[in-house]
Amino acid sequence: MSARRIFARPARLAAIAPYLWMVLFFLVPFGFVLKISLSQTAIAQPPYMPVFDVTEGRAALAAAFAQLSFDNFRLLLQDNLYILSYLRSLVVAVTSTLILLLIGYPIAYGMARLPQRWQGVAMMLVIVPFWTSFLIRIYAWINILQHDGLLNQILLALHLVSAPVVWLSTDSAMYLGIVYSYLPFMILPLYATLSKQDGSLLEAAGDLGASPLRAFWLVTFPLSLPGVGAGALLCFIPIVGEFVIPDLLAGSNSLMIGQTLWLEFFTNKDWPVASAAAVALLLLLVPPLVLYDRLQRRQLGTNG
Amino acid sequence: MARTVTRLTRFNMTSLALGLAFLYLPIVILVIYSFNASRLVTVWGGWSLRWYHEFFNDRAMLEAAWMSLSVAAVSATLATLLGTLAAVGLARGERFRGRALFSGMLYSPLVMPEVISGLSLLLLFVALNAERGFWTVTIAHTTLTMCFVTVVVQSRLSALDRSLEEAAMDLGCDPVRAFLMVTLPLIVPAIVAGWMLAFTLSLDDVVIASFTTGPGSATLPIRIYSEVRLGVKPEINAICTLVIALIAVIIVVASFASKLSSSQGESAAPL
Numbered sequence: 001m002s003a004r005r006i007f008a009r010p011a012r013l014a015a016i017a018p019y020l021w022m023v024l025f026f027l028v029p030f031g032f033v034l035k036i037s038l039s040q041t042a043i044a045q046p047p048y049m050p051v052f053d054v055t056e057g058r059a060a061l062a063a064a065f066a067q068l069s070f071d072n073f074r075l076l077l078q079d080n081l082y083i084l085s086y087l088r089s090l091v092v093a094v095t096s097t098l099i100l101l102l103i104g105y106p107i108a109y110g111m112a113r114l115p116q117r118w119q120g121v122a123m124m125l126v127i128v129p130f131w132t133s134f135l136i137r138i139y140a141w142i143n144i145l146q147h148d149g150l151l152n153q154i155l156l157a158l159h160l161v162s163a164p165v166v167w168l169s170t171d172s173a174m175y176l177g178i179v180y181s182y183l184p185f186m187i188l189p190l191y192a193t194l195s196k197q198d199g200s201l202l203e204a205a206g207d208l209g210a211s212p213l214r215a216f217w218l219v220t221f222p223l224s225l226p227g228v229g230a231g232a233l234l235c236f237i238p239i240v241g242e243f244v245i246p247d248l249l250a251g252s253n254s255l256m257i258g259q260t261l262w263l264e265f266f267t268n269k270d271w272p273v274a275s276a277a278a279v280a281l282l283l284l285l286v287p288p289l290v291l292y293d294r295l296q297r298r299q300l301g302t303n304g
Numbered sequence: 305m306a307r308t309v310t311r312l313t314r315f316n317m318t319s320l321a322l323g324l325a326f327l328y329l330p331i332v333i334l335v336i337y338s339f340n341a342s343r344l345v346t347v348w349g350g351w352s353l354r355w356y357h358e359f360f361n362d363r364a365m366l367e368a369a370w371m372s373l374s375v376a377a378v379s380a381t382l383a384t385l386l387g388t389l390a391a392v393g394l395a396r397g398e399r400f401r402g403r404a405l406f407s408g409m410l411y412s413p414l415v416m417p418e419v420i421s422g423l424s425l426l427l428l429f430v431a432l433n434a435e436r437g438f439w440t441v442t443i444a445h446t447t448l449t450m451c452f453v454t455v456v457v458q459s460r461l462s463a464l465d466r467s468l469e470e471a472a473m474d475l476g477c478d479p480v481r482a483f484l485m486v487t488l489p490l491i492v493p494a495i496v497a498g499w500m501l502a503f504t505l506s507l508d509d510v511v512i513a514s515f516t517t518g519p520g521s522a523t524l525p526i527r528i529y530s531e532v533r534l535g536v537k538p539e540i541n542a543i544c545t546l547v548i549a550l551i552a553v554i555i556v557v558a559s560f561a562s563k564l565s566s567s568q569g570e571s572a573a574p575l
Binding site for chain 2: 004005006007008009010011012014015017018019021022023025026027028029030032033036103106107109110111113114122124125126128129131132133134135136137138139140141142143144146148150180183184187233234237238240241242243244247248258261262265266271274275278281282285289292293
């Protein structure tokens with residue numbers, strides 16, 4: 001038996017504790033979300049009717065299954081509020097991802113073309129904001145964007161506007177916040193693929209008569225597509241369910257699905273509907289999640 | 305890696321400079337405003353430590369800060385332990401039953417919208433009849449951050465030269481001993497970086513904590529968040545600056561750790 005094989009057994013044993021932890025605190029909770037999404041709302045604590053109790057045996061289980069209700073999902077489909085907030089989430093996520101790509105690509109490209117010793121520094125500079133509190137960075141923008149904030153002061157001083165512009169509680173502020181928060185997630189995968197590219201390919205394209213722009217479009221960009229995909233998914237998936245940024249920066253007249261879920265849960269105390277919204281959001285995210293999982297595993301080069 | 309194109313065109317420099325300015329300017333402005341003597345956030349009234357005084361006399365804020373720091377410390381430690389074990393299982397366990405499920409469970413929380421993770425954990429805690437407070441938030445944060453630790457440590461393990469372990473075992477070490485004496489010292493920098501990342505992520509979270517905490521035990525981000533919803537307050541600027549300072553210290557330590565890590569091999573941490 002090779003050393004590698006002997007090593008594998010204790011390594012698998014090591015995985016038991018985290019495996020159980022993730023099953024208990026990641027997988028099982030989804031079961032509860034599903035269960036409660038199928039139950040009826042009740043004015044009680046907790047505010048839902050019990051659906052089934054495994055301890056009561058099979059007969060009780062069968063009786064309970066008969067009572068399962070799809071009312072909450074029906075409500076999601078019938079009430080415009082939910083459909084509109086789903087659509088808005090998708091629109092916001094797609095738009096933000098495209099803006100992120102447009103801004104992130106030139107930055108990642110610039111990083112990859114830096115002299116080697118500066119690349120590490122640039123990468124560090126892009127990662128640091130990711131470590132800095134996300135809430136604080138959104139708050140920093142509120143400081144700047146508010147009615148008498150820095151931005152309006154500058155615009156007024158430069159006589160670019162005659163009266164303070166309303167920036168907060170607008171979609172532009174929300175997009176700004178999203179782009180600002182997710183930019184490192186877009187830059188890093190892009191940089192990872194761009195910096196691995198062989199420069200001689202571009203030289204070859206140049207020798208064969210391609211203009212730099214054409215060479216970029218025909219060589220660099222197609223080769224960077226895995227990075228584009230990874231960056232786009234890494235941004236798109238969490239943005240769909242984003243709550244804090246739209247809540248603090250966007251207006252309250254149209255909500256994203258994360259906000260609707262929050263509202264149902266904390267304000268209306270309607271746990272079943274909130275759970276149904278979570279299930280629906282999750283269904284929406286399954287295809288991109290699977291895609292992301294595949295990319296991630298390929299990137300880490302594991303054989304699972 | 306062949307690299308012949310390291311030309312710095314004006315376009316490259318501009319996009320890089322603008323990008324970094326965009327990332328950093330708001331934070332710099334926030335820090336400067338935290339030393340503003342004026343109560344009006346936007347009117348400059350000279351330098352002052354007034355808002356720091358205010359924070360250190362604000363019992364509720366201090367309690368929230370203490371709660372956040374202890375949750376972050378405990379959950380980061382648990383997450384580092386579990387995440388490292390998971391990374392070892394994934395990087396060295398070869399093929400085993402349920403491996404795809406395992407890695408799926410570990411990678412999806414990295415991008416899973418926080419409202420879903422928060423809601424699902426809360427429903428679990430309610431079903432278990434657990435009293436909500438310190439421990440429920442800690443468990444929730446451990447679950448989220450151990451995935452980040454796993455990714456960081458696993459990428460380090462995959463980049464490691466496995467012949468070192470094999471040599472140790474050829475020389476008579478059993479696998480556990482080979483791991484403790486050879487592998488572990490080599491991945492310590494990644495483990496340290498993982499702990500730091502877990503700590504800052506926990507210190508930052510507002511959504512999952514809002515779902516999983518109970519009445520009377522708010523974390524610092526929850527308090528900041530509810531204050532921010534009411535508008536900008538100079539005291540919040542001061543608190544944010546303190547958090548940024550704390551995180552800056554952590555980043556310096558973590559970057560030393562990863563420098564150590566990269567001097568011993570290729571650093572492949574994706575985050």
